[in-house]
Amino acid sequence: MNNSIRTLWPAAEAGRISAAAGKIQRALGRCAATYPGLYRAEAFDPALQSTLADALAHSAPWLDADRLMMAGKASFWAFGLDWLVDYAADSQDDVDDVVRRCLAVADGGRPADDDDLARFLADLRDELSAAPAFPALRGVWRDELGRMLAGMRTEWEWKAARAEGRTDVPDLRRYLANADNLGFTFVLVSHWVTICESPAPDDVHGVHGIHGVLAAASEVQRVIRLLNDQGTYRRDTVWGDLNALMLDTHEAVNEALARHTRRARELLAALRVDQPDLADFMERQMDFCAGFYRVTDFWGEL
Template sequence: MTDDDARPPMTGGDASGRTPGQGRWPGATDSGTICAVAGRSQRDMQEWLAAYPELFPARPFDAALSSTLSMAMAFSGPWFTAEQLRMANKVCLWAFALDWLVDYVATSTEEVEAIARRCLAVAGGAEPVPGDELTRFLADIRAELAAAPAFAVLGPVWRDELQRMLDAMSRERGWRSSGVTPSLEEYLDNADNLGFSFAFASHLIHTGGPSDPDDLTGVREASWAVQRVIRLLNDLGTYERDLKWGDLNALLLGVTREEVDRHVSLLAERSRKLIGPLHESHPHIAGYLERQMDFCAGFYRLADYWGTI
């Protein structure tokens, strides 16, 4: 399989193929500005990695992981400053640590459940567990979010997204431990384990998200739809690593790459329909969701976030 074969078809946006002669690449000046924002964000990430050394071992949390994460955020929201992207980066990094603990460090279902209980308690305002860097980092995140004006409205959404992510991670860990192979639909219904919508909710609080309940419902539905697309794009790009690490992957569920490609196209089309109404009411939210989806379509052609173990 070539690198180009790994890129699934998507409808519209930057996911379509481009050549230098088509004049559709971003200008060099704009690219330079975006990379400068990413560079500042990466320095923040390096500080967080250093502040929680037991939570982020050098393998698989190498320099490329923080670099590519900061690039993903900067290119997905080029109108945001490094400060505005700070929380998305911070929560995304925390979610990577959680995923590592749940999938590879925890040795039992009981341990996974204990991790979830500690995290939910801290998300509700409890003190972090002494000696537990995961909850100490989460308490730091919560304190910063709680100081934001939007937390009064979006705090419950943030806690709900955390619950959804923890439940989904536990469910996938249970599938793997018991040797259960879910259907593709069951697998997609569990896409909250990706953590995209949790990080996105954190970003909304930090940048001042919608306060109208009707708007919030539409934003969350669009976020969940994009999350499902990214779940499959991730799987198409990380198949070889997932085989080595023993992870679940859509391509290990008895479906072909062509079938997954078709699902990506259909889910992307649905996502764009849900995002469409947001372009007028919340253009930055709509643009960010769409660009996250398109960025992943390009990124997973060639690379993965994780380092080696």
């Protein structure tokens, strides 16, 4: 470790960030105990909760654990959803059933008592509904949930086609256009609801309002999708998941990563004028992933 890094991370600051991460991790552990049917797979090991909490605490070190808690719980819920769609679903009907149950909850429905995925989502929805910004952002939250579910459904179809040797698998461009399946933007909007006051009527569609936030988040999401794929290629090969490196060369993936990273930073710089906390949170998430996926990924072993 060089001297500049030692200067940037004094021990007291590291301790404060670690304390926030610890509180988030304990909350995620309580979620796993509350919705046990969703997290029974061995891949949901304690390290997943720990690294997820660390990612959030380091992405917004100016926020305490309470202000980051919704992002943590929404991320953890999305991991459970991803497991059910990518690994537990045996058929298109299984995937469609997951999508139907989640959208019903988003539209105000009550889940079945034995449906831990829908129960967790309903609890997130109810918690978000108490936030001052939720009336203005509820439609955005519902739309981003729908996009994530649609993206997961599309990727499941692509995986099935690839497994069957069919040719209707995507190229890299189409694959990245479906990056909503990652869930970053859904989590970002959930986080935004809890940390901001209701947007003013004239600050909804402009570059610094909802439109600008979503444009930046979508680009960051593509960057994280590529960083994730570079770091999880071996696991994806074993688990039968789809990965950008299965669709194009390393050179093409690296070029796409550089291009989307440049565009993401441009959009974040524009957004930072009026939304500095969200812009910094997204940029730090992107940079955290750049370091994190060089070493490991979130999932435990099967």
